[in-house]
Amino acid sequence: MIDTHCHLTFDKLHACVDQVLADADAVGVDRMISVGTTPADAARALALARRYPRVFATAGVHPHYAEPFVDRAGLQDALNEKLADPRCVALGEMGLDRHYPEPPMEAQRRVFAWQLELMMDPQSPAAHLPGIIHNREATDETLAMIREVGVPGERFVFHCFTGSADELDAILDLGARVSFTGIVTFGSARALAEASDRVPIDRLMIETDSPYLTPEPHRKVRPNEPKYVADVARFLAERRGLDLDLFVKQVDANANAFFNLPTSGNP
Ligand SMILES: [Zn+2]
Structure with missing residues (x-):
């Protein structure tokens, strides 16, 4: 998984990364993608990916960290350098977040646009990579920016x-994949769980976003760890009335194809 x-x-x-990987492996979570939130964080993720064959990395700037990046060429070069590594499987996470007043939307939009441009730049390794979108309470703007830059929707997850059924439909209309964390298992998120039923199974992915958002029934456990993605899988498989093994096989196939992960030689 x-x-x-x-x-x-x-x-x-x-x-405690050795223990985290061992605990994940013990419950069948044998691969994971450690997502970069700044170029420096992506370098740390890549170091892990080089050390552990079951870990893959990504490189991008999370909207929370957008403000200090004011030099377009400097940022794009720094990201390209990480993205060129074969252990780096996606651009992101990147996007827009209106949940907190900071950083200003102007900074978030600037840095998101520079990253989207890379996906359309034949000189950038990002031209051949999928993109991971972080969108919180900014779905319309996020979709509009993707359309403006002209990146095909199928290239995104x-x-x-955590949005509404309408927002989900708009994302599906774009052609993007949709991924769910432990939030979908929370008793307080019934509408989200119902919305999840609308995602065609071949466009569905699962994740932990650990160390945050531990799923039920372990919600009080901190930190969240990759091993708990098994609980997200169990919850969604049950909702869909699908056998857990079949469900996992399908969402893993989705992830393998989307991130172009090697299918042979896995640990
Ligand atoms: Zn994240």
Whole structure:
């Protein structure tokens, strides 16, 4: 089973990464994608990916960290350097987040646009990579920016989806994949669980976004770890009335294809 989005570089997981990987393996979570949130964080994720064959990395700037990046060429060069590494499987996470007042939307939009441009730049390794979108309470703007730059919607996954059924439909209309974290298992998120039923199974992915968002029935456990992606899988398989093994086979096939992960020689 693949955890398609975690942050092994964040202190709580990084400090005990060998144990985190062993515990994941023990429950069948044998691969994970450690998502970069800045170029420096992506370098740490890549270091892990080079050390552990079951870990893959990505490179991007999360909207929360957008503000200091004011030099377009400097940022694009820094990202290209990471994206050129064969262990780097996607651009992102990148996008827009209106949940907090900071950083200003102007900075978020600037840095998101520079990253989207890379996906259309034949000189950039990002021209051949998928994109991971972080969108919180900014679905319309995010979709509009993607359309403006002209990147085909099928190249994106909207990670940690928490929006409404209408927002979900708009993302599906774009052609993007949709990924769910432990939030979908929360008793307080019934509408989200119902919305998840609308995602065609061949466009569905699962993730932990660990160290955050531990799924039920372990919600009180901190930090969240990749091993708990198994609980997201169990929850969604049950909702769909699907056998867990079949469900996992399908979402793993989706992730393998989307991120172009090697299918042979896995640990
Ligand atoms: Zn994340």
